[in-house]
Amino acid sequence: xxxxxxxxxxxxxxxxxxxxxxxxxxxxxxxxxxxxxxxxxxxxxxxxxxxxxxxxxxxxxxxxxxxxxxxxxxxxxxxxxxxxxxxxxxxxxxxxxxxxxxxxxxxxxxxxxxxxxxxxxxxxxxxxxxxxxxxxxxxxxxxxxxxxxxxxxxxxxxxxxxxxxxxxxxxxxxxxxxxxxxxxxxxxxxxxxxxxxxxxxxxxxxxxxxxxxxxxxxxxxxxxxxxxxxxxxxxxxxxxxxxxxxxxxxxxxxxxxxxxxxxxxxxxxxxxxxxxxxxxxxxxxxxxxxxxxxxxxxxxxxxxxxxxxxxxxxxxxxxxxxxxxxxxxxxxxxxxxxxxxxxxxxxxxxxxxxxxxxxxxxxxxxxxxxxxxxxxxxxxxxxxxxxxxxxxxxxxxxxxxxx
Amino acid sequence: xxxxxxxxxxxxxxxxxxxxxxxxxxxxxxxxxxxxxxxxxxxxxxxxxxxxxxxxxxxxxxxxxxxxxxxxxxxxxxxxxxxxxxxxxxxxxxxxxxxxxxxxxxxxxxxxxxxxxxxxxxxxxxxxxxxxxxxxxxxxxxxxxxxxxxxxxxxxxxxxxxxxxxxxxxxxxxxxxxxxxxxxxxxxxxxxxxxxxxxxxxxxxxxxxxxxxxxxxxxxxxxxxxxxxxxxxxxxxxxxxxxxxxxxxxxxxxxxxxxxxxxxxxxxxxxxxxxxxxxxxxxxxxxxxxxxxxxxxxxxxxxxxxxxxxxxxxxxxxxxxxxxxxxxxxxxxxxxxxxxxxxxxxxxxxxxxxxxxxxxxxxxxxxxxxxxxxxxxxxxxxxxxxxxxxxxxxxxxxxxxxxxxxxxxxxxxxxxxxxxxxxxxxxxxxxxxxxxxxxxxxxxxxxxxx
Numbered sequence: 082x083x084x085x086x087x088x089x090x091x092x093x094x095x096x097x098x099x100x101x102x103x104x105x106x107x108x109x110x111x112x113x114x115x116x117x118x119x120x121x122x123x124x125x126x127x128x129x130x131x132x133x134x135x136x137x138x139x140x141x142x143x144x145x146x147x148x149x150x151x152x153x154x155x156x157x158x159x160x161x162x163x164x165x166x167x168x169x170x171x172x173x174x175x176x177x178x179x180x181x182x183x184x185x186x187x188x189x190x191x192x193x194x195x196x197x198x199x200x201x202x203x204x205x206x207x208x209x210x211x212x213x214x215x216x217x218x219x220x221x222x223x224x225x226x227x228x229x230x231x232x233x234x235x236x237x238x239x240x241x242x243x244x245x246x247x248x249x250x251x252x253x254x255x256x257x258x259x260x261x262x263x264x265x266x267x268x269x270x271x272x273x274x275x276x277x278x279x280x281x282x283x284x285x286x287x288x289x290x291x292x293x294x295x296x297x298x299x300x301x302x303x304x305x306x307x308x309x310x311x312x313x314x315x316x317x318x319x320x321x322x323x324x325x326x327x328x329x330x331x332x333x334x335x336x337x338x339x340x341x342x343x344x345x346x347x348x349x350x351x352x353x354x355x356x357x358x359x360x361x362x363x364x365x366x367x368x369x370x371x372x373x374x375x376x377x378x379x380x381x382x383x384x385x386x387x388x389x390x391x392x393x394x395x396x397x398x399x400x401x402x403x404x405x406x407x408x409x410x411x412x413x414x415x416x417x418x419x420x421x422x423x424x425x426x427x428x429x430x431x432x433x434x435x436x437x438x439x440x441x442x443x444x445x446x447x448x449x450x451x452x453x454x455x456x457x458x459x460x461x462x463x464x465x466x467x468x469x470x471x472x473x474x475x476x477x478x479x480x481x482x483x484x
Numbered sequence: 485x486x487x488x489x490x491x492x493x494x495x496x497x498x499x500x501x502x503x504x505x506x507x508x509x510x511x512x513x514x515x516x517x518x519x520x521x522x523x524x525x526x527x528x529x530x531x532x533x534x535x536x537x538x539x540x541x542x543x544x545x546x547x548x549x550x551x552x553x554x555x556x557x558x559x560x561x562x563x564x565x566x567x568x569x570x571x572x573x574x575x576x577x578x579x580x581x582x583x584x585x586x587x588x589x590x591x592x593x594x595x596x597x598x599x600x601x602x603x604x605x606x607x608x609x610x611x612x613x614x615x616x617x618x619x620x621x622x623x624x625x626x627x628x629x630x631x632x633x634x635x636x637x638x639x640x641x642x643x644x645x646x647x648x649x650x651x652x653x654x655x656x657x658x659x660x661x662x663x664x665x666x667x668x669x670x671x672x673x674x675x676x677x678x679x680x681x682x683x684x685x686x687x688x689x690x691x692x693x694x695x696x697x698x699x700x701x702x703x704x705x706x707x708x709x710x711x712x713x714x715x716x717x718x719x720x721x722x723x724x725x726x727x728x729x730x731x732x733x734x735x736x737x738x739x740x741x742x743x744x745x746x747x748x749x750x751x752x753x754x755x756x757x758x759x760x761x762x763x764x765x766x767x768x769x770x771x772x773x774x775x776x777x778x779x780x781x782x783x784x785x786x787x788x789x790x791x792x793x794x795x796x797x798x799x800x801x802x803x804x805x806x807x808x809x810x811x812x813x814x815x816x817x818x819x820x821x822x823x824x825x826x827x828x829x830x831x832x833x834x835x836x837x838x839x840x841x842x843x844x845x846x847x848x849x850x851x852x853x854x855x856x857x858x859x860x861x862x863x864x865x866x867x868x869x870x871x872x873x874x875x876x877x878x879x880x881x882x883x884x885x886x887x888x889x890x891x892x893x894x895x896x897x898x899x900x901x902x903x904x905x906x907x908x909x910x911x912x913x914x915x916x917x918x919x920x921x922x923x924x925x926x927x928x929x930x931x932x933x934x
Contacts, residue, residue, distance in 0.1 A: 085818050109857060113822025117815055117852045121917045122909045123790045124497070124643075124812065127830035127838045129856020130913055131823040133863060136836045214857055258860025258914070350834045353865060419864040419878060468879055472894040479717040 085112065102208040106215035134217040136349050140342035141224045141409065144332035147325060149189045151335070152232045153181030155328045156288040170326035188288050189331055191236055192227035199240045200226070203247045207256065218257030218264070218415070219247065225265040225409060228332025229402070229450070230272065231285035238279065242271045262457050263416045266450050273450075286328040304328050305400045306439070306447055309388045322399045333405035336398075343408040352412040355421060356428040360407035361398060363432025368394025371440055389440045403435050406449035416457040420467040427463055431456045488680065489712045491872040494700035495907055497643040497831055499790065499812075500847040503749035505650050507760040511775060513767035515801075516559050518544055518577045521794075522804040523614055524923075525623050525930065528555070528574045536563045541588035541611065541742035544577055552627055556611030558744035558765045560585045579766075587741035595664050595737075603665040610736040614804065615729035619707075619716050621930045622901035622923075631723040633672035633714060638686040638727050639679045641704030642789035642906075646749035646807040648727050651760065652685045658734030659727075660689050665737055666725070667691050677709040686727075702872065707904040711873040716898045728807050748802065750776055752790075752811040753849040754783040766801050769809055773798065778811065784852050786810045791906035792919060815853025823856065830855065833866060833911040859914040867908040875899065877908050881918060884925030889932055892925055902926070 088108055095101045108114075109131070118125060154176050158168040170176055200223045201215075208215040226246075230239060246268030251260040273280045286304050305327055308315045317327050325335025333339070346352025371390040374380060380387055398404055411417060411431050418427035431452050438448025520528045527548040532538065538557040547553040557563075559581040567576035590610050593602060607613045608627060618625035625631070639648050652659065667674050673693045678684040680698040687694065695713060697703045706724045716722055725733075728746060735743045744765040751758045756777035763772060769785055786793035787803040790810050794803055802809065824837070831848050832838035840848070867877040875896040883891035902919035909918035 085820070089818070105857075109823070112818035112820055113853070113855065114857060115816045115818050116854045116857065117784075118854055120794075121792075121919045122906055123784060123786055123793065123795065123810075123852050124499075124831075124850040124910065125854050125856075125915060126834075126911045126913075127827045127832040127840070127855050128834055128836045128913055129823060129854075129915065130859045130862055131856060132836045132838075133834075133913055135824050214859075216859055218862070256860065258862045349836050350866075351836065351863070414864045415862055417864070420876065421865060421868060424865075464879075468876055468895070471874065471876060471896075474874070475715075475717075475894065475896060478715065479719075482717050482720070 088112065089115070099209055099212075102212065102214050103205050106205065106208070130217045131220075133351055134220045136351055137221045137346065137409075138224050140345040141221075141228065141332070143338040143341055144228055144335060144405075145189070145193070145224070147335045147338050148228060148331040148333075149185035150176055150178075150181045151325060152185035152188050152288055152331065153178075153183070154185075154326065155232075155286075156184055157181065159287045159290065159328075170321060170324070172324075176326065184288065185232075188232050189227060192230065192232075192234070192239060192331070193224070195236050195239050196226040196243055197223040199243045200247050203244060203252070207252045211256075213256070216257035218251070222247075222265045222268075226268050229265065229269050229330045229405070231280065232288050232331055233285050233290070234272070234279065238272065238276055242268045242275070245271045258415055260415055261461075262454055263410055263413045266410060266454050266457075269450050270454060286330070306389075309392060309400070319396065319399065322396075330402060333402040336404050339404045339408050346408065346412065352408065353414070353417065353424050353428075355424040356412050356417055356431075357407050359425045359428030360403075360411050360432040360435075363429035363434075364397055364403055364407075364436050365394055365432070366429075367433045367436035368392070368397045371436070386440055397436055397439070401439065401447050401449065403432070403439075403449045406435070406453055407432065410450070410453050411456075416460060418460045418463050418467075420464050422470075423460070423463040423467045426467075427456055427460055430459075489677075489695055489697045489709075491697065491699035491703050491708060491712070493869055493872045494702055495833060495870045495911065496641070496700045497790075497850075497910070498845075498847050499643045499751075500753040500849045501751050501755055501758045501811075502644055502847075503646065503751045503758045503760055503808075505647065505760070507651075507747060507762060508772075508775070510761040510763040510767065510772040512583065513581060513763070513771045513801075515564070515768060516557075516561070516579045516581055516764065516766040517801040518555055518557075518579075518766055519801070519803065520545075520574050520577075523547075523555070523624055525621075525927065526553070526614075528577075530566060530574070530577075532563055534563055534566055537561075538563055538579060539588045540585045540744070541590070543611075544579075545574070547624070550624075550627065552608045553613045553624060554608060554611055555614060556588075556742050556744075558742075558767075560587075587743070590736065590740045590742070592740045593665070593737045595661060598665055598668055598737075600668045603668050606736065607665070607733065611742045612729075612733045612736050615725055615733060617724050618721050619710065619724065619901060620721070620898040621926050622903075623930070625723050626721070629721050631670045631672070631721045634666055634670050634674045634723045634725065635706050635710050635713070636674065636676045636692075636725050636727060636730065637704055637706040637709055638676050638684050639682070639704045640727075640789075640807070641701035642791055642808075643701070644749070644751035644808060644810050645704070645789055646728075646747070646760070648807075649682060649684050651747040651749075651807070652727060652731070655731045655734070656685050656688065658731045658738060659685060660734070661737045662730040662734035663689060663692055665733065666723075670723070675709060675713050677704070677706070679704070699872075702904065702907060705903060707899075707901055708872055711875075711899060715874070715896070718893065718898055720898070726805055726807070729805070746802070746807065748772075748806065749808040750811070751808060752786075754779050754811040754813055763802065765804055768799065768801055769796060770798055773809070773811065780813060782814045782816075783811050784814050786812070790850070791910060792903040813849070813851040815851030817853070819853075833870065834913075854915050856913075856915055858916065861914050861916065863913050866911055866913065870907040870911055871904075873899065873904065877905065877918075880925075881905070881908075881916070881921050884921045884928075887925075887928055889929060892929060893933075897925060897929060900926075 250264040250267030434452035528545040561581040761772040905918040
């Protein structure tokens with residue numbers, strides 16, 4: 082074992098030095114470390130944080146691959162649409178094509194590279210400065226970020242946002258496991274509030290739409306939510322929405338693949354099924370309430386909220402990115418509620434508030450990321466009250482005994 | 485009267501190398517020891533000097549804070565060495581044994597003549613008080629405080645643990661004597677847990693409250709019994725005593741001698757012929773380890789079970805409270821892509837490409853590798869699945885880490901001992917040292933609240 086021995090010698094040589102965390106991060110990527118238990122349990126379970134994070138990434142990969150093809154497909158479909166040709170999506174006819182892939186990959190892979198490159202550089206820097214090991218949290222964040230941004234976002238913008246998200250969203254709190262806000266969503270929120278003209282509107286969601294705007298070749302980059310919010314006719318069928326042949330952020334369009342990812346997370350016991358289900362329930366309840374408002378006749382078609390309120394409640398789950406948020410974002414164990422009861426409340430409120438924001442904010446109808454960030458802030462409060470229940474039970478027991 | 489308790493949350497670790505139900509006599513050990521580290525928070529004060537001749541049952545040291553609590557020599561021999569560590573703290577007391585034991589006679593204490601005072605006095609002078617531990621704090625019980633109940637676990641569900649039904653066979657008389665005596669020292673009852681549908685020797689004893697517990701480990705932990713029967717409230721004290729320690733206590737009453745005999749299970753995948761050995765507390769582990777033979781060189785010898793035992797050197801001695809010696813391979817080697825390849829040969833509570841959940845019958849051969857590096861707490865909801873007490877494990881651990889005494893108290897710190905957190909430590913993806921965190925938390929509370 083030449084390589085193993087050589088790396089071991091190197092590790093011993095750099096032990097205690099400044100660069101040791103950086104070296105160890107790469108070393109442990111190749112080899113499970115030779116660390117043994119001291120005191121406490123003498124044996125440990127097989128899985129570590131690296132393995133856990135790796136599963137989440139694998140659950141995201143289908144979305145990424147689909148996103149690559151979809152980026153290409155939407156571009157060509159929009160060009161055709163501008164010429165007056167309506168494209169019927171077919172999986173092997175015009176979706177999984179080499180053209181779509183090359184165009185999509187050319188757009189999406191740089192996003193992945195920038196996200197990982199910049200983010201991990203910041204992580205390594207902090208690990209070396211603070212002298213702790215490089216934690217694996219960013220491996221997932223780095224994968225999530227390219228999936229939740231518009232395909233045409235300039236790379237410099239993404240880089241700035243990633244630095245902000247990792248430093249302010251995570252490292253200032255002490256790194257992975259200590260953060261209050263989901264770092265990926267912090268990055269998304271930063272982009273949204275720092276570059277609002279870029280991140281909203283109807284141009285950024287399809288590759289090429291921005292640079293062609295105002296020219297003779299102009300194409301539409303409107304998302305379904307945008308159409309609803311403006312009260313326009315939605316041109317996509319429900320099946321298109323479910324399969325994901327629609328414009329949107331890179332990786333969040335295919336509901337089918339998100340469900341596959343959710344199953345992976347639930348079956349491996351990494352993602353909390355409680356959060357996923359309660360989020361969906363919360364969204365459905367809010368959708369039902371709005372449907373009720375419409376059918377009760379309290380608002381009519383002249384209202385600017387009518388378009389989204391009138392959407393049948395269950396369709397809220399397949400438009401926009403609420404499913405993606407519920408499965409991959411809300412379940413982030415660090416920023417979610419940490420008690421089982423708290424998870425139900427936390428998830429329900431996310432779903433509930435997502436649809437609320439979606440309906441009442443026509444300027445930017447995707448509310449799920451704001452809802453999750455909001456609930457991230459309240460998660461410790463929810464936990465506090467759940468834990469207080471346990472504390473109160475204990476106090477009561479004491480009173481009964483002493484009385 | 486028997487009450488049924490069923491626990492659902494837990495995890496059975498099926499390890500290779502369980503002891504065969506055959507008892508052998510371990511060769512007589514050349515040296516014996518008493519290790520103060522076994523008696524947490526006890527500061528020893530020596531009564532005899534190096535070179536002193538001792539009978540089995542002669543006092544070696546007493547506790548500086550509770551001078552009535554005495555620690556006796558398990559054998560007759562010569563005290564050869566008092567090992568000291570930093571700040572001259574006594575770390576080990578070595579006694580070179582004679583070939584035959586002669587016992588110091590305390591006199592027989594008949595059940596009919598037992599009163600709370602005589603029982604207590606006999607336990608203290610007869611060296612059996614250290615077997616009695618108290619909660620809160622999981623330390624040797626304070627003789628001045630009357631406990632509200634006494635809890636004894638009549639079985640052990642820890643991996644590779646000794647089968648108490650087997651080792652306690654024929655000891656009913658001693659057990660009954662010990663229980664009769666102890667029952668006088670509490671205002672409440674003596675609660676004993678036994679496994680369901682099992683011929684436990686405890687089932688035929690009088691004066692105790694039996695609880696049959698079924699379910700995965702930690703069903704056999706005394707902490708689980710306490711948690712289900714009567715969690716410790718603030719200001720309360722309960723006692724816990726190991727089932728095998730009762731035999732020593734009972735024999736003290738019946739024969740008047742401090743007989744530190746112990747039948748231990750020698751187990752683990754590294755042991756060639758795992759079986760039971762009759763030996764004495766403080767004996768060299770090598771006496772039975774080499775009798776049974778080892779499969780490999782690079783091993784860890786653990787006095788106790790693999791979850792909460794203490795690792796000892798191959799020349800080390802059996803701990804004061806232990807009923808099993810486990811030997812498993814050391815895992816100080818790298819594993820290529822060990823963090824992402826599918827794993828079939830290790831136990832896991834999740835299904836992250838780990839397949840122990842598909843092999844419910846397989847016996848695993850675990851080593852001491854941590855299977856990953858130490859990280860901050862990230863995953864949630866994992867601990868609750870293996871933790872049967874009505875306590876939030878992660879929250880109480882965090883309270884201990886930040887030394888928040890109020891939160892620790894509110895979250896149930898009086899109810900727990902480090903061993904209750906052995907399983908959460910095992911499944912912890914972040915490889916946090918839960919038992920150490922809880923131990924340090926208890927120590928702070930002991931110091932600040934007392």
